[in-house]
Amino acid sequence: MIEIHGISRIYMREDGTPVPALRDVSFSIGRGEFVTVRGASGSGKSSLLNILGCLDTPTAGTYRLDGEDVSGYTDEQRSNIRCHKIGFVFQSFNLLPRTTAVENVEIPALYVGGRVDRDRALDILGRVGLAERAGHFVSELSGGEQQRVAIARALMNDAPLLLADEPTGNLDSAAGESIMRLLAELHREGRTIVLVTHDDGVAAYAQRELLIRDGLIASDRPLPGASAHAPDSTAAVPASG
Amino acid sequence: MTWRHLMRGGLRQIWRYRLRSMLVICCAALGVAGAVTSVNYASGGRQQVLSRIQQLGTRLLVINAEQSRSVGGRARTGTIVTTLTEADYLALRRDVDGIARSSAMVSSGLRLKAGYLSKVAPVLGVEPDFFAIKSWVLASGDFFEAEDVRRSARVVLLGWQVARDLYGDQDPLGERLFINRVPFEVAGVLAQRGQGLDVINEDQQVYVPLTTAMRRLLNLDHYRSILLDVEDSQDMVRVAADVTALLRVRHRISAFRPDDFTVGSQQELIETQLAAASRLGFLVRWIGFSGLVVSGLGVLAIAWIAVRDRTREIGTRRALGARRRDVFFQFAFEASTLAMIGAGTGLGAGWLASRLAASQAKLPFVFDLDNALLALGMAVVLNFVFASWPAIRAARMDPIQALRHE
Numbered sequence: 001m002i003e004i005h006g007i008s009r010i011y012m013r014e015d016g017t018p019v020p021a022l023r024d025v026s027f028s029i030g031r032g033e034f035v036t037v038r039g040a041s042g043s044g045k046s047s048l049l050n051i052l053g054c055l056d057t058p059t060a061g062t063y064r065l066d067g068e069d070v071s072g073y074t075d076e077q078r079s080n081i082r083c084h085k086i087g088f089v090f091q092s093f094n095l096l097p098r099t100t101a102v103e104n105v106e107i108p109a110l111y112v113g114g115r116v117d118r119d120r121a122l123d124i125l126g127r128v129g130l131a132e133r134a135g136h137f138v139s140e141l142s143g144g145e146q147q148r149v150a151i152a153r154a155l156m157n158d159a160p161l162l163l164a165d166e167p168t169g170n171l172d173s174a175a176g177e178s179i180m181r182l183l184a185e186l187h188r189e190g191r192t193i194v195l196v197t198h199d200d201g202v203a204a205y206a207q208r209e210l211l212i213r214d215g216l217i218a219s220d221r222p223l224p225g226a227s228a229h230a231p232d233s234t235a236a237v238p239a240s241g
Numbered sequence: 242m243t244w245r246h247l248m249r250g251g252l253r254q255i256w257r258y259r260l261r262s263m264l265v266i267c268c269a270a271l272g273v274a275g276a277v278t279s280v281n282y283a284s285g286g287r288q289q290v291l292s293r294i295q296q297l298g299t300r301l302l303v304i305n306a307e308q309s310r311s312v313g314g315r316a317r318t319g320t321i322v323t324t325l326t327e328a329d330y331l332a333l334r335r336d337v338d339g340i341a342r343s344s345a346m347v348s349s350g351l352r353l354k355a356g357y358l359s360k361v362a363p364v365l366g367v368e369p370d371f372f373a374i375k376s377w378v379l380a381s382g383d384f385f386e387a388e389d390v391r392r393s394a395r396v397v398l399l400g401w402q403v404a405r406d407l408y409g410d411q412d413p414l415g416e417r418l419f420i421n422r423v424p425f426e427v428a429g430v431l432a433q434r435g436q437g438l439d440v441i442n443e444d445q446q447v448y449v450p451l452t453t454a455m456r457r458l459l460n461l462d463h464y465r466s467i468l469l470d471v472e473d474s475q476d477m478v479r480v481a482a483d484v485t486a487l488l489r490v491r492h493r494i495s496a497f498r499p500d501d502f503t504v505g506s507q508q509e510l511i512e513t514q515l516a517a518a519s520r521l522g523f524l525v526r527w528i529g530f531s532g533l534v535v536s537g538l539g540v541l542a543i544a545w546i547a548v549r550d551r552t553r554e555i556g557t558r559r560a561l562g563a564r565r566r567d568v569f570f571q572f573a574f575e576a577s578t579l580a581m582i583g584a585g586t587g588l589g590a591g592w593l594a595s596r597l598a599a600s601q602a603k604l605p606f607v608f609d610l611d612n613a614l615l616a617l618g619m620a621v622v623l624n625f626v627f628a629s630w631p632a633i634r635a636a637r638m639d640p641i642q643a644l645r646h647e
Contacts (some may be wrong), residue, residue: 090644
């Protein structure tokens with residue numbers, strides 16, 4: 001699903017000094033894997049996530065997503081990739097205010113072109129357990145419910161890759177747990193999930209953990225708890241450096 | 242994003258942020274309404290000036306018998322001069338080309354008496370063409386004719402104000418009016434004109450046939466003045482020169498003596514008035530234009546704030562697959578839709594306000610469609626530009642930064 005080879009991302013300070021956020025990182029993630037990315041703040045995990053999400057392009061290296069080399073893509077091409085291949089789940093939900101749940105779910109479909117399938121949006125909302133809340137405004141929903149809407153939105157275009165950035169960070173533990181169960185379920189359906197988190201509890205649901213430190217992959221290990229979740233057989237490539 | 246989604250989503254956003262939407266609409270509407278109203282108001286003013294000039298006679302030359310001279314140490318002018326005679330008048334009509342119409346005139350302030358009411362008013366003895374020259378119409382009754390002049394008929398036409406003063410709401414037609422104790426029959430009442438550009442209120446005068454005034458009222462055999470309506474306004478200077486030359490010869494004025502008459506036109510007055518009107522028009526258009534720009538800046542400011550407030554939304558939409566142009570179109574559509582609604586509303590409001598202003602200021606109501614459309618067009622272009630700018634900013638945002646924006 002994801003093949004990263006020799007990726008670097010170097011930011012330029014205003015005075016011209018380069019600040020490397022990622023240094024020659026390589027790894028791959030197989031289709032259907034559930035991977036958590038962990039690391040202290042400033043370790044480079046946000047940069048990695050931005051590149052994985054095609055929001056940013058690497059300074060060097062290649063990134064193949066679903067067999068397609070996207071590292072040199074233009075803004076427009078990356079928009080297209082995000083639209084069709086990637087579902088985002090954010091820490092602070094990022095739902096549009098003053099908008100109903102189902103309208104939020106429909107947003108990714110707007111950018112595909114053609115008709116927006118409201119029934120599909122309602123269907124997905126039903127799958128995340130919010131069938132009755134479809135017509136409610138975002139402000140009328142609890143945090144956990146809002147994150148469910150966001151997950152439903154990430155599924156709208158049937159993206160094979162879900163990128164979740166601290167999806168439980170703004171939730172109490174009960175709501176966080178239910179969100180994790182939902183993600184685990186989506187994983188069981190065969191979706192690839194990459195999840196950035198600080199939360200140790202999340203480890204119980206994932207198969208594999210990437211630890212990032214100073215722009216390098218410090219460790220890449222399978223998680224024992226994951227064995228219950230029918231792992232995809234793709235072997236992890238050891239991290240370079 | 243298809244057009245249908247763009248429109249539906251845009252209209253929904255407009256409804257969701259309705260306070261802000263109302264602000265944009267008001268802003269655009271006020272700009273257009275202000276421009277339209279002020280331009281129409283200026284056009285109304287110009288229209289009024291033009292119609293007053295029309296009343297004054299645009300191709301009018303007035304010959305006045307005047308000679309400054311000293312009699313017993315006092316300067317005397319005017320009616321004392323007895324040199325402008327019927328023979329002069331006939332010679333003028335015979336020898337000077339390019340005169341369409343003319344009327345000799347005498348005048349004096351005399352006492353009018355109708356029933357128990359009396360007042361002193363200027364009485365003008367004129368020929369029938371006088372009213373044509375002045376493009377004046379009757380409120381009621383009939384003008385007098387050449388026949389009335391020939392037989393010095395005792396008929397009188399009343400200025401509107403005189404008729405009011407002497408007869409109130411009664412119909413004065415056929416009533417008896419004494420002028421210096423001579424009985425006259427009221428033949429007609431002239432239409433109201435108000436104060437002219439020459440500051441004479443013609444509504445406060447009465448008009449009798451020329452010969453009647455000369456023989457029955459004033460006992461004169463010379464004229465106070467002669468009004469000439471020149472056929473072609475290009476000819477004014479030439480006719481004035483011809484008239485001057487002819488009269489100098491007839492009056493045997495030697496080369497170094499001044500004229501004993503003046504030949505004047507209203508040209509200068511008209512030009513001053515027209516210049517003032519067009520200066521006002523220019524000023525008003527400028528104010529209107531500035532108003533438009535200010536309202537456009539208002540639209541810009543609100544659209545700018547909208548983009549800033551919705552930075553997170555922009556980041557989110559970009560992450561979910563929106564291309565730059567999707568974001569641009571979304572914001573440009575929202576802002577320019579509002580601006581268009583506002584401009585349309587402003588056109589209607591401007592029409593109403595123009596009517597109101599015209600009726601309040603007693604000016605003719607003019608809806609200057611060309612200028613209104615110009616204002617509308619400018620508003621549309623300005624607002625589109627001003628709405629696009631923040632939209633471009635929105636489209637250019639780095640999605641990563643936008644997502645992080647608090």
